[in-house]
Amino acid sequence: MIDSIMRNPFLHLRDLEDLTLDGGIHDFLPPWQKDSALHKFVRFVADDLLMSDSDGPTRVRFDSDARHPEWILPVDAAMINYGITSEPSFLIPEDPTPKVTARSTLPPQHEDPHFVENACYEHLLELRVSQAYGELLARIADEVFFVMFMNRRALANLNKFLATHVDDIDPSFLEGEDRELAALFVDEGELKRSRPPTWARRAVFYRDRGRCTNCAADLSGLVDSFPAANYDHMIPLARGGLNDVTNIQLLCERCNLRKSDKITHPSNQYRRWY
Template sequence: MRAKNSEWLTHEYFRTYRIANAVDTIMRDPFAYLRELEGLTVDDGIIDFLPHWQKDSALHKFIRFIADDIFMDDSHGPSRVPYGPDPVHPQWILPADLAMMNYGIIDEPLFFIPDDPSGGVPVNHPEGDGNTDPYFVQNACYHYLERLPLLQVYEDLMARIADEVFFVMFTNRRALASLNKFLSMYLDGFSPEYFTEEDKELTKLFAGEGELKRVRPPIWARRAVFYRDRGRCTGCRVNLSGLIDTFDVANYDHMIPLARGGLNDVTNLQLLCERCNKRKGDRIHIPSNHYRRWY
């Protein structure tokens, strides 16, 4: 779980748009990536998404999953960066170590890519055509990256990257709705009876089979959505900032309704006026892609 130390974010933009683009691409057609997404959804993976109004939102969780996969792909090569004072014969490191140094998480690399096969044991990777590294390099990189998620420094890296990509993607309501629609497939029809004794407490979250209880969005979630949507109904664009209660809970609509497997998650909210909210009801509508210009 991420710990919020400040309302301010220092943005380093390390692979931010590459990861955001990967998240958006997958959410546009998740069925084409079901095999890749198994690690997120199998073995009751949906349980991590169920608790109401987590600041570690569904999007944060999904970003970390995709970012980790991208870093793991570096084990095949040729993703590497030079390190050291000698520009002619540098040592080589993986982007994960460079990222951790950029964020100030570590002071020096934890791993150097080997330049000789000493101790290398071939694995079932085919010999490359020049676009992949030799076996012994792939082995060494893979085993390092396989162990890296066990370290706190890597968890800290994923938290920083998730915050940065979230900052970029939170304005994209259609991508957020696609993510929540994908997750709703696993929640829809999910019965609390499936829970093990260890997870029985989670039954309190449900109103019925496949439907979470309606829980009032906390002020931080309403504030985030209100300012993201610029205080206007995303349907008809009427100005809602003049209301007596700017953060009136009635104006916060679940893009994927709870009755359709939607989550009580900040990424599943949009700002609607009373008329548009009533018109939408418990149906799934594609969110508006109209956004107010900055200037």
């Protein structure tokens, strides 16, 4: 599951637009949330993967009794794997539809040819509002964040996607329904600049190893360890970029000035660990 999200987070999504529909994008607008854009995105992808079963339920084997194997849903397997629960919340029922034979005269007990799918789906709907399910999504988001935060290009792609939706927001339309959201904007499709807090500057400083991601100038000897001038919005605010820890990178002041409001590919030169 984690692997498939990491390999290509956009691949599985049939309904990526749902993320931003019906004001979904509004959750991303408040500046510098520790629950970053990537956390929100991963929860959305994981939820989509866990809840979608186009060809009937995906089965994971649960017990070790070879003669009477029990089958559970991937969501239960994941919860047990993370230690959120110890027992599955649901066993996939057997298909009770009797085999139709030429001699059979009895009417079938179950008219519903989708009995198993429907039983699983109903269970998932119930499970989806549980606290355990929320905890599962949070654990998956933390795990994916841990690895993906290193990958500036992947983060820039996510922010570029979100920016296309921020870009469409006209704050004067928001005024009536949500003054607080409208106040975050400086102009149509452009959020106000907001200084990254220390935790965000520290995280990005250590991720980028204290060097300009463009020219590798060493920024660690500066008097102020995390000067705000060295933090660049990969997707500029003027282009719908977010004030989010996943949207900033270290640049020296010279490179930052030169880049200005352009969208450039973040460097894919990663420094060796040793």
